[in-house]
Amino acid sequence: MFTTVLLVSQPLTATDVDFVTSLHEDQVSFVVLTLPNGAEKQLLGAFDDTPLEEGAAGSTGEGEAALRPAALALEQSIRALRDTGAEATGRVIDGHPLELLRAVVEETGADELVVLIGDDLVEEFFKRDWAARARTKVGVPAVKVHAHNGEE
Secondary structure, eight states: OEEEEEEESSOOOHHHHHHHHTSOSSOEEEEEEEOOTTOHHHHHHHHHTOOOOTTTTSOOSOTHHHHHHHHHHHHHHHHHHHTTTOEEEEEEOOSOHHHHHHHHHHHHTOSEEEEEEOTTTHHHHHTTTHHHHHHHHHSSOEEEEEOOOSOO
16 A cells, blocks of 8 residues: 655645545555644754754644644544545644654655645745755655645
8 A cells, every 4th residue: 555644734625635645546545744833934944954943843832722723634634535535644743843754754654745835835845945855854755735725
């Protein structure tokens, strides 16, 4: 079975689900990782080899205020993937994103990393050679995709 790690910054829309479930002809299992509100700069810094902002190497410092919406988004995304018949699990990133990505790839034997980027991060991610850096750091092919905003 092919395993895809999905890193999302917002709940998957029906269009996103259709896209990721159509990427491969083989049966695919998904591991969905989502960022707490406000953790986007932490992710960018991790892949850019730039110094992380104060507090970025650990938790976002937002506590429940950041984790609760992320957990709800994660549940929604997993349910949407499972509704297509795909296997799906996931977790909220509460710590250094690169370390967690590496660990999840190793634990699951993942074949690829797909990052669905929301409107707020598109410019930042697309002006960097992000995918090449991610392949080096995480050890599997990495693809960045613009996520849909739910206004389908």
